Amino acid sequence: MTIIKKFEPAEPRKTFSKKYIALVVISLFVLMVIEIWANNNVAVYGEKLQKLSFLQKTLNLENQILENEIAKQVSLTNVASKSAELGFSKPESIQYIR
């Protein structure tokens, strides 16, 4: 006996297409690369931040030292001693003009 099956078109399978799988894999790969890049950058910027912070501190210190040096140079004690070295003396006789 011959059984003849009625031809019916097969229903499309509900599975992920290779396209989607590839997309996910690529996305994960890209994310992985980005993470490695970001981590790398963060580590590098951490070092840069450290250097900048150190530089800022050094400049602040130098600024403070220079300000103090100026104050020392213009202090009256220093000016009086310099003027004495140069032979300046106090006015002895002052004439007032009316």
Add this chain to the structure above:
Amino acid sequence: MRIFWVKTILLFFLFAICIRLFYWQVVRAEFLQSQAENQHYKNTKIEAVRGNILFADGSILTSSNPAFSLYGLPKQLDDEQKVTTAYLLAKVLTGKQEEVDGLAKEITNKLSQDLYWVLLKRNISPDQKKQIEQLNLKGVEFEGSSVRFYPEGSSAAHLLGFVVPDTKDAGASKGYFGLEGYFNGELKGISGLLRNERDALGLPILIGNFLESQASNGKSLILNVNQTVQFIVEESLRAGIKKYGAKSGSVVVMDPKTGGILALAAYPSYDPLTYYDFPKEYFRNPIVADQYEPGSTFKVLVLAAALNEGLIRPDTKCDICSGPVSISGFTIRTWNNKYYADTTMKDVIVHSDNTGMVFAGKKIGLDKFYSYLENFGFGQPTNIDLQDEASPDIRVKEAWREIDLATASFGQGIAVTPVQMVRAISAIANGGNLMEPHVVSKVLSDDGKSVYEIKPKSKQVLKPAVAQQVMEMMVAAVQEGESKFVKPKGFKIAGKTGTAQIPVAGHYDPNKTIASFVGFAPADDPKFVMLVRYDEPSSSIFGSETAAPTFFEIAKQLLLYYKIAPSE
């Protein structure tokens, strides 16, 4: 059976692991968490920079210079390394070759202690730090701090006070005496904390946890003190002490219109940077903390009180001044034993006549005299903004005898501080207002914005006309008194000399005096009130021959500095 034992052993190990995990995660959780945090996080204390103290024109009187504290980590070094490190550090820390061995031994001893870290040296300079860093030493760390910097050297030491490391707060500092002590809270600031996550190399993790509590730097003070006036005063006082052989001396200059202290100097003095090398007695500011008997300088205040009450006039004649006055068995004489019958009140001041003052004192009476003492601010602090102010007490009114009133009328038997005296005289100079003296005019925040301004406070204690009359008497005292020869020509200066004997063991020593001169110039529109005081001058015991010349020497320079021309 073997399977049973294997299972039992495995279960036992599983149980042991669970117990251990419980121990770590529950029992020791907090300790281990804190240990982990210590490894992941770095806490850095941000020291607040101490505020500056500036002259009235904004130039620096005191600021802070960066410095570092050097720490050692003994656990990281073996014995040989400790000796080598100590020797290398000593070479950098001391400039003198002969001190290297001693210092190296000291550092080795510190590093040999059973401690995790030990302070090796405070206040090393940035240059020394750089040199140590270049040595690449193991087990050595730094912590930032600051050290006070004085561009004018030891100038104004009594005004400033000094700063010492705070034992309760490592790295912080604490002020003592003067402005550093009085304004310590404002000047010291509040230290901050920086806490951030670190990676295995100790570098900061940008996206890690970060906590920053900013340090708030100390506030700065702008003073009423004038740099030039302070310099002139210090120079003249130093020269005067040498010239007159005084044991000590002090000068205070005040603006009578605002109460602002323009200059304040005292000798012997000390260097605030190396305060530990000086005797402790030098730290007290004699202008606000020392009491003395004002002597004849007090007479103008007693006459001002009597004039203000309308009890006398400048031309009132003294009817007891023809000779020594006897009170309660005591005889009161004039300083030179010369007597002027029917002398006027103006001449009482010119001749500095003690008998005339007894006359005026009797006219006032104890009640009014006592109330004027209080009005002029004696017996109570002036509220000057310096830490070590002291105010001598005045005896209670009930304890005063007739002789006490008589001697107090010419400034003996009563104690005042120089700042009280100069404040009282400024009331005569400015038309009768008793000003509250202030060293500081403004307090500035770290960003330079004014936090608060100190406004002059005053109270009227004399009628303006009375102040004018007393001023004229003081002008006459300068022009006709003992110090007339040293007065700068052409200027109208008001002043009064004072020579007070020093009480020693219940009696007055005739050879030991406090010589003083108080006055103001120009008399009609005073720019400054000044008190000059010498303790135990040896060249002459009199104020007219010691304090007065110094007063006029300073006044001459100040009049020139303020561009004031002679008026006579």
